[in-house]
Amino acid sequence: MRQKLARVIGGVAMLALVAGGTACSSGGDDTASGGDKCGKKIAFFGALTGSSAALGINENNGVKLAVEQYNKDNADCKVELVPLDSQGSPDQAPSLAQKAIDDEKILGLVGPAYSGESEAADPLFNEAGLVHITASATRPSLSQQGWKTFFRAVGNDFSQGPAAGNYIKNVMKAEKVYVIDDQSAYGAGLADEVKKVLGSAVAGSDKVQGDGKQVDFSGVVTKVKAANVGAVFYGGYYQEAGLIRKQLTAAGVTAPLVAGDGVNDQAYIDSAGAAAAEGTILTCPCQPAAEARGTFKEEYKKLTGAEPGTYSDTAYDAANILLAGIKAGKTDRASLLEFVKNYSGEGVAATYKFVEGGELDPAQVKVWAFKVQGGQVVPDQEIPKS
The missing domain is CATH 3.40.50.2300 (Response regulator)
Structure with missing residues (x-):
């Protein structure tokens, strides 16, 4: 069965997935930033400083918006965003990937943002079973390595x-x-x-x-x-x-x-x-941000003070796919990976369904x-x- 996103994202009504409160228990001893007791995390992996930072900042802001909206709707069981600054360097990617892998509360990532760093980091994510959805890495060979944890939210x-x-x-x-x-x-x-x-x-x-x-x-x-x-x-x-x-x-x-x-x-x-x-x-391989559905553009500008840039909306959608899985109670890496693999639903930038190798369904590519x-x-x- 294809999973459906269960909340209103950027002013776009999504099909019902689960009743509220199924994501995780508010009890227990684990704490995350913001004072909640669930302690689950997602990460953004990409350049946030250095000469390649503009694209990464675009994407990270989209992810940040998705997480802030999710936490507003789920104040008793928030998700923490972990920014992982790769500076766009394949040389830094393996150690940064290992950092994400070692944090067991990180259930999934948006990224890596670039193809070179993806080639360096993705084999490690695959071995660890850590699902990741890139919003911008377009090299075709990334989906041809047999990696089970790789997904791409744009055309290659x-x-x-x-x-x-x-x-x-x-x-x-x-x-x-x-x-x-x-x-x-x-x-x-x-x-x-x-x-x-x-x-x-x-x-x-x-x-x-x-x-x-x-x-x-x-x-x-x-x-x-x-x-x-x-x-x-x-x-x-x-x-x-x-x-x-x-x-x-x-x-x-x-x-x-x-x-x-x-x-x-x-x-x-x-x-x-x-x-x-x-x-x-x-x-x-993306639509103009002005074409994004719902109120995404206005909400992004309210959060960041800037217009959405290239892949801001796609990264926002990728984050919301991960968050929908967490909302549905997929709160370990294996179950969230399976959720993403079988996901089908509407985002603000596109309709998402993944095919062989984790590629976006070609019918949805623009x-x-x-x-x-x-x-x-x-x-x-x-x-x-x-």
């Missing part, structure tokens, strides 16, 4: 990459494209999928260093300028993308930059400068193109799946 690069390629080919009608990636698990994989779609239109390709290791991109800028292309695709994250766009513009390259969800953040515009970033196309316009990232159009 097999959906985003072809969509980006089709947008370049069919909407922009670029006849020559230069493709760059940052050699990360995410960036290289996404660039490879774009290349498959573009085929002979790829006039050249190159690799740069990510994670803040490179700031001078004059070498690749010279190659792009010589290729005289109609578009540049970048597989990687916003910190390098902003510098590349800035340096391309300074060199007189006017071809628009196209990039994936790792660049879909205001931080990219801040890095590139509004004038250089203007016209950039950013894809995402890919959108966003455009930088007037110094802001604004929705452009939903991209057809094929």
Whole structure:
């Protein structure tokens, strides 16, 4: 049987799951922050500091909103949120994963946020039986490792990459494209999928260093300028993308930059400068936050003082899936894992049902193109799946 979420989330009515009070007993000696006696926890795993922090903060705030709403409705049996700051580094991921595993009160996680840190942490979560739902790690191979605890609340690069390629080919009608990636698990994989779609239109390709290791991109800028292309695709994250766009513009390259969800953040515009970033196309296997159902957008802004960013709503939904399981009395790791595996229900960003490997049901995946316009990232159009 598919489980249904039992509370009103972000103003969206969910189907009834259980009667109130079945989650856990308010008795016992365990205590958690806030004075309740249940002591159950969920965690967020992602970058909260460092050069990759913007996306992680977006997601953590979504999770925080979900937990605060849950605790307001379940004051006698609250759930604690544990933020795990990975700084987006695969090198830090194993020790951070072990920290989560060792805390037996952590029943599930939202994250890891990035593909590289997922590759490093997820085998440990699988061995420990700790369920985790990533709101943003899109490398396809993550679902192909046989990990029983891995779930993905968005489409993978097999959906985003072809969509980006089709947008370049069919909407922009670029006849020559230069493709760059940052050699990360995410960036290289996404660039490879774009290349498959573009085929002979790829006039050249190159690799740069990510994670803040490179700031001078004059070498690749010279190659792009010589290729005289109609578009540049970048597989990687916003910190390098902003510098590349800035340096391309300074060199007189006017071809628009196209990039994936790792660049879909205001931080990219801040890095590139509004004038250089203007016209950039950013894809995402997610809908615009403004399209989120119910009152999510208003409630998020009330909590954080900011508009929801990329994957804020998806992380919110992922957290609510875990919280629905806890509400249903799935208060050990094995039973919560089984709950998530069989979950089906509505969130504010999408309808959720997981298929083989923990992937989101392909029928529920949407890919959108966003455009930088007037110094802001604004929705452009939903991209057809094929």
